[in-house]
Amino acid sequence: MNPIIELKNVFKNYGDKQVLKGINLTINAGQIIGYIGSNGAGKSTTVKILCGLIADYEGTVTVAGINLSDNPIEAKRKIGYIPELAELYDVLTPMEFLSLMGELYDLPTDIATDRIIKMLTAFGLENNIHQRMDTFSKGMKQKVLIISGLLHNPDIIILDEPLSGLDANSVIIVKDLISKLAKDGKTIFYCSHMMDVVEKVSDRIIFINEGMVIADGSFLELQQQQGNESLEKIFALMTAKEGSNQAASAIMQAFDSQ
Amino acid sequence: MISKIISHEWLQWRRDSRLKWLAIFLVVISAFALWHQINFQSTLLKKRLKAQEDSRQEWLSQELKHPHMAAHFGNYAYKKPTLLHCFDPGLTIYTGTSVYMEPHKQNDFLFSQSQESDTGIRFGWLSPAMICQLILPLLIILLSFNSINGEYEKGTMALLISQGANFRSVLIAKTASVFLFFEGFITLYLLVTAYCSAVYLGTVIDIYAVLYIWIVYSLYCFIWSLSGVLVSSLIKSSGTSIALLLLLWMFTNIILPRGSANIAENMHPLITNQQFKQLLTASIDKGIDGHDPKNERAKKIEKELLLQYKVDSVQQLPFNFEGFIMQQSEAYSSKVYDHHFNQLFTTLKQQKKIQSLFGIISPYISLRNISMAAANASLETEIDFQQQAEHYRRSFVQNMNNDMKDNSAYGSFKTYRVRKDKYASIGDLQVQNRTMQWSIPTLFIEHISLLLWVLFLMILLFISNQKKVYN
Structure with a gap:
């Protein structure tokens, strides 16, 4: 099977700080990848490289057989990116904003409009199609963001904390959507701190810590390696310098000294 | 893609309601500036035409006098407004558009504030050119200061870049959106100004001048649009970028023009009007006094003439010696x-050159x-107007003095009168307005x-595009 995403020896520095230290990943089509790391581990940097937001990295990144450095625009057309709570163009309506996104992907207007209406309706925003987004709640904006990433029917969907701000019903919709998209042959690259969700939806989990991949396998495989623990525990065991319990105690001690 | 982003x-x-207010402000202030200039220029033109007509009638109907005395009646030279005069009154705010000409007195209008400019001096700064030169960059700054870093701050740049756009396209689109918006304004404003000028002032339509000034103002608008987007792409915080752009505006549009004028004045100081007059008087006094043919120079001329015509007295000359000496005096002055004026012009041009060089750091x-040159209101065109007026003054005075020399007898100063048709034979000065092509060679540094x-x-901007995609 041809890999749909391939990262070979990817390094990235911010000034003197090396954020990625030689990432190697091969992801096949139809997989749901849970990409997990603590703050500053290099998770967001990997995502930004894949989405073409960072160009000055070392190594090779291939998306659907297209070298990202050589043809970023073409590669990006294969990807749908759903960031965590980006501010939208608040003065626009969802229809105007999503139409722009459709135009950026060169989607024919009639197809884009049809998809926008159907997706907004699916998320319960059918009455807000022509309403300015500066009146929208955090969750409503997140729904619009999710639609913008899916609008062009991409082969790869990268989600960066997509459930942030969503209400319970919408979380269920997104989880179901992820499963259905995967069944449809889409590749899902899912970054989240919400371990229980990752545990349930992912068929492959990658841990990244200090710019390196430290674990890669299915949840069952990880459990076999680390004992029958939850994903959260496994993550803590593999990444925390101190146990979480110890960290919490240290915080409480800070109050005691007053 | 670029057009979509635009x-x-x-x-x-x-x-954005703030921008609506901004647009309203721009339209109101632009309309007021145009109305003010059209009103001011058309009132001035009406007064001038009336004064020209009245002065002509007075000239024609004056009693028959001695030609030299008639010459002292004087004559006016008027500069006709050009199509772009309402757009940019330029130096005419200070120099005026009319000069009075009489024997022995060269006009020194380059020194003084124009008599007609009471209103012009007080409100003359509010011209369409001033709006485009000073206000427009501020509005461009307000629209562009967060064009790139604002997208980063909101997180929307990630959306644009990840969803098919590339950073270069975003940079071009952002620059173009600001530029085209104000370009539309400049185009419309110039056309309306030219139309109003042609209708209300009856100026000759000069398409080349309008086209030229449109290109130059477009370049200026492009420079500020590029600056706004560039600073916004280089500086991470939109708060810092607006502060930096406002400082740049203050430096290039307020501090440098005044600073360069002070530097030019220090390097090539200009004498005062009073000093200049004293200098002229002293130089003439050392030489010939037209009303005193007994001074040394007059005596020398008298001696040479007597020798040349082999006569014993000036009365025996075949022409009136008084008329001849009057013209010699005029020629000497x-x-x-x-x-002295060439020295003055040289100093003014040296000052102008220094200011032009400062244009390299201040567009x-x-x-x-x-702009002033295109509107026929630059230093060079004002000097040219002054020289046209002076050339006319000399031929006018020479004409009257020759009449005295050729048609009157020596000693008949009090009794000789010009013929009745003499006054009508002297026409008004038809000032020739200089075209854009005439001024272009003086603007090499400015164009570069x-x-x-x-x-x-x-x-x-290209380097910024190379270095930065999304960090």
């Missing part, structure tokens, strides 16, 4: 005048000089400066 940007502006200075600014900013 239309999206404009859609956002339309929705003209020589003195040319000498405002370059634009201002070009504006082009260098565009090139420099485009290179910087």
